[in-house]
Amino acid sequence: MSIRAAVMQRPGEITVETFPRPATDAHSLLLQICEVGVCGSDRHMYLGHANVRFPLIPGHEMVGTVVERGTAIEDRMAVLGGQVKVGDRVTVVPSSRPCGKCWYCLHVPHKPALCMSRTIYGFRTCTEPPHLFGAFAEFMAVHAHSWVFKIPDSLPPDRVVLIEPAAVATRAVERALGVGIPHIGEGYGIGKRIVVAGAGPIGVLVAAVLRSTGAGLIVVTDAVESRLDLARKMGADETLNITRTSSEERAARIRELTDGVGADVVIECAGVPAAFLESLQLARRGGRVVELGHYTDSGEVPVRPHQVCQKDLDVLGCWSYPPMQFQTAMDFLARTPVPVERMITHRMAIQDLKPAIEMLAQPGVMKVVLTPGR
Ligand SMILES: [Zn+2]
Ligand SMILES: [Zn+2]
Numbered sequence: 001m002s003i004r005a006a007v008m009q010r011p012g013e014i015t016v017e018t019f020p021r022p023a024t025d026a027h028s029l030l031l032q033i034c035e036v037g038v039c040g041s042d043r044h045m046y047l048g049h050a051n052v053r054f055p056l057i058p059g060h061e062m063v064g065t066v067v068e069r070g071t072a073i074e075d076r077m078a079v080l081g082g083q084v085k086v087g088d089r090v091t092v093v094p095s096s097r098p099c100g101k102c103w104y105c106l107h108v109p110h111k112p113a114l115c116m117s118r119t120i121y122g123f124r125t126c127t128e129p130p131h132l133f134g135a136f137a138e139f140m141a142v143h144a145h146s147w148v149f150k151i152p153d154s155l156p157p158d159r160v161v162l163i164e165p166a167a168v169a170t171r172a173v174e175r176a177l178g179v180g181i182p183h184i185g186e187g188y189g190i191g192k193r194i195v196v197a198g199a200g201p202i203g204v205l206v207a208a209v210l211r212s213t214g215a216g217l218i219v220v221t222d223a224v225e226s227r228l229d230l231a232r233k234m235g236a237d238e239t240l241n242i243t244r245t246s247s248e249e250r251a252a253r254i255r256e257l258t259d260g261v262g263a264d265v266v267i268e269c270a271g272v273p274a275a276f277l278e279s280l281q282l283a284r285r286g287g288r289v290v291e292l293g294h295y296t297d298s299g300e301v302p303v304r305p306h307q308v309c310q311k312d313l314d315v316l317g318c319w320s321y322p323p324m325q326f327q328t329a330m331d332f333l334a335r336t337p338v339p340v341e342r343m344i345t346h347r348m349a350i351q352d353l354k355p356a357i358e359m360l361a362q363p364g365v366m367k368v369v370l371t372p373g374r
Pocket of ligand 2: 098099103118
């Protein structure tokens with residue numbers, strides 16, 4: 001039996017190729033992919049912004065059904081949520097387990113995303129067997145160093161494909177949490193006033209997480225009105241269209257809403273260099289900026305370092321998330337009253353990856369989900 005997969009040969013070129021069905025050993029799984037979200041980082045990879053080795057099968061926001069399982073997967077794999085049997089629905093953390101031996105694993109073990117020898121599903125070349133390291137495929141080969149989460153029945157089926165982006169969004173909000181006594185007023189907490197720059201899938205999920213965790217005021221900025229509409233449905237109190245307001249007008253409005261001081265926290269989700277600059281401007285003195293959007297390198301912007309210094313600003317990078325963030329994401333998706341599933345605007349077939357990626361920036365398009373199994 002041959003397996004079809006969408007292969008990115010190089011930036012701008014995607015073909016559908018067939019691969020042999022991989023053999024499953026004692027420590028691996030074979031997953032039939034049911035749903036997989038198309039991510040902004042897939043688009044950046046397509047545009048040549050990602051430092052990866054081609055050809056590769058992209059796709060890292062996957063939901064699948066176990067069709068084959070090794071006899072001793074639990075020996076090496078991290079399997080969470082109960083025993084995994086053939087026929088079970090699972091999701092897999094894109095990153096492999098940290099090696100435990102590199103400098104970062106030894107010195108910064110609480111940030112496993114910094115491990116130097118991890119591999120990532122959807123970002124790894126498909127030249128070596130078993131080839132199927134990405135989810136824009138009918139099947140994916142799950143190796144022994146994976147984190148596999150069984151999907152609980154409590155999770156609404158139309159939200160399951162949002163687990164990975166919800167892991168990104170919950171981690172970004174947790175990144176901004178104040179440490180220790182809330183009274184000192186640092187970072188994120190109940191009642192805080194937040195700006196989210198960018199209303200793409202991650203931006204609106206961040207807004208939803210903020211709404212579900214007690215934010216006081218949530219203001220979302222973007223250039224596309226339909227995205228801002230969705231942001232309001234996801235919990236934004238106010239939105240600012242960057243094509244209809246100047247940077248000064250936005251800063252003035254944020255000050256107006258915040259006793260004249262600016263936002264406690266700004267979370268940059270646009271992945272546009274100018275949005276990072278504006279985030280530094282919108283944060284109040286003693287505030288915090290979380291840079292989440294630039295997972296790939298989309299360029300540079302001139303920064304005035306004095307502003308960071310004078311504001312006594314905390315500027316925090318947010319790189320991926322620890323694997324257990326999937327549990328946080330599932331708990332959030334199971335319980336949030338925000339209708340997060342409404343961000344899924346399109347469902348397409350696996351051979352449509354190229355048009356799916358190309359339409360991502362268009363108005364009216366938010367999360368596109370491919371359904372290879374159908
Ligand atoms: Zn993603
Ligand atoms: Zn390591």
